[in-house]
Amino acid sequence: MNPNPAPKVPVPADEAFIHAALHEKARLHPSKYDETLVRNILLETVERPVRAELTHSGSREDRKLWIIGTAAAAAVAVLFAGIFAALPFRDDRLEEEVLFIVQHGNEITEEETANQTTPAPSKAGQPYRGTLSLTANAPGPRASFSIPDSDLELTTIFGQSISEFSPRAVRRESFHIVADEISIEADEKVYTGNVILEYGALQISSEYVRVSRSDHGEMASLSGTVIAHYVTVHQQSPYRKIVAERLDFHPLTASLVLSGIRLFQSESEPNFPVEGDQRIILKNDELAVERAPADTGNLIKYANPLPKENKRK
Amino acid sequence: MHLVRISDQPDNLPKASEALDPKRDGDFAELVRLHHSELLVYARALSHDYSTACDIVQESFVIAYEKVHTFDVTRDFATWMRGIVRNKWREWLRKNNRYELTDGEIASIDADVAAWQAKRTEGSSTLFDALERCLSRLPENLKEAVYACYFEGRTGEEAAEKLSIGPAALRKRLQRARQLLKQCLDQKLESPSPPSDPIIES
Missing domain, CATH: 1.10.10.10 (Winged helix-like DNA-binding domain superfamily/Winged helix DNA-binding domain)
Structure with a gap:
């Protein structure tokens, strides 16, 4: 349903109310309520996560005391969070921090550096006479994820070929997640009920979020380490609001991919052409749109269940 | 915390809006459910634009929540909310250089919405x-x-x-x-x- 259908001609004021009511009724049909709007309002009002507001103290001594007090309070809070996280059921909202560490290559220790021997220089100009192999010796980039149950840290380690270029690059991608319920299913953590994800300047609300716990170390596990369904993404500055059917987070590229776009509002890109079959990719403050790949991978062909004899008849 | 799906609520459930105190979170959520449709129609009648109307209503409820301590419980919540929506719409007009409605036209739209909000409240x-x-x-x-x-x-x-x-x-x-x-x-x-x-x- 087009949310802004015709007619475009402004109507007289005495008809404006009926005109708007017809538009809204058509838009919400068959529901009588705008559930998305109500959910968004509640998320920004009565269900808004409580954030500690930092206050500036006057003197240096006061500030010192304040920092010590805050640190002590934080330590107590972390202790209690750890205790409560270990409990299977709780009545109030559950909070977790999910940290993805994307690591290019292994860090070289001082001992390894000391043991490294430099090969002796060889005479130049000797032609190579062996057979040429077209297969790369170095393994391709590999990645592995693991989520220790204690602190939910996911580590991605690249293979040798990448480490040649960037031996010590480490990037951290942190998600703060608040949800009504958290459960563990096979290789995934599942967050359900008014889930709020905070990732940088983005606040993402959803009803169902899965965090992959795959530790197979295969490239296949790189996609969809965080998958959220029916999401609303809010960004304050520049203002953006995106409602989409699905969100995928890719830790390697640190990009959020939104597909099944239902609504796109943007202060900085007011006329950005986004259609339902396109995907929005958010990376830092940048936004890109691409056409979703044709979904042929899920096509399942079934064999004819009838026996061959019956088929001949 | 449990969010009640709006569609699960029976339509004929009597809601005494006067008995709801917006200063209590549970009551505020109930008032949002009770009044958002009419306010959406109101904002759309003023702005002639669906997404603007949604934004205006959402921002208005957020402002109401933040300033709820200033709300006089003896006053009508619907009227208070319409005032906030109207102010947000005027703010949007200033920013976007859109057409202006006369006071008479605004009053006409306002009266239509007010009547339905009152009925809904009952x-x-x-x-x-x-x-x-x-x-x-x-x-x-x-x-x-x-x-x-x-x-x-x-x-x-x-x-x-x-x-x-x-x-x-x-x-x-x-x-x-x-x-x-x-x-x-x-x-x-x-x-x-x-x-x-x-x-x-x-």
């Missing part, structure tokens, strides 16, 4: 329920025009072509339909159970 049927019943009583040619333009999302030209009439005739039918629907809704406001026979065009 726990009566929603505006959309009443509108549906009034739609079903429209003469067939007007009903077709309304459905083609509003519900099927056709442009004026497309709707006119579908109904095999000229664009001017379509505009006339829509205008007539809106007038009859307004009359019908006004009757519903006055009487809880109006007759169900078709609306007669005068």
